[in-house]
Amino acid sequence: MYVDFQNFIIKEQAEEVAKILNDNDINVIVKEVKPNVDITFSNTHSLNYWIRIPKGQVKLAESILNKGTNSIKVPEGHYFLEFTDDELTEVVKNYYDWNKTDYQYARILLDERGIKYSEEKIAEFKNASLEELRAPENGKSSWIIAGFITAFMGGLLGVIMGWNYWTEIKTLPNGEKVHRFNAPTRQKGKLMMIIGLVVIVLAITGRILTL
Structure with missing residues (x-):
């Protein structure tokens, strides 16, 4: 059974993550999803590309992507280089609001500045971010x-x-x-x-x- 794992607005970013997972023997499906027409005019948007993987490999996939930060370097001139420690921490706390490459860049820069978070704390951030997304909206x-x-x-x-x-x-x-x-x-x-x-x-x- 396949489940939705991550979503992206840009196709190339989805394909990049899909390649990393495929190289680690995780079967990946990249699914293009057209945004729904918002008849309630609530100004929310749907992301266009979903990565789907077998349900039993979700934790393994997350572990692979997290380990990938060890071999990644932040490109010169990247706008995150101008971010303060607090701003980078907000990126790390809001895992689901950023594409995974930028999220990894934020963790790398914080590590370089001596600010390290344990995997338990990262999991706590992710759960809190997911709870915010899970919260239902109040119609206008x-x-x-x-x-x-x-x-x-x-x-x-x-x-x-x-x-x-x-x-x-x-x-x-x-x-x-x-x-x-x-x-x-x-x-x-x-x-x-x-x-x-x-x-x-x-x-x-x-x-x-x-x-």
């Missing part, structure tokens, strides 16, 4: 109000927006799937969809009865 009030108005007017857009708020799922970098929106937003979305459907059905019924 202005768009929820607009959705209800559209639903009461019998607009199909209100039904679609309600369905998205109620059911939309996001995939975390570790392959876990969770609801995108929090419970109150999802309940509003469900209600929005129901209202829209009821209004549409009543409108259609009214037209049929007047024929």
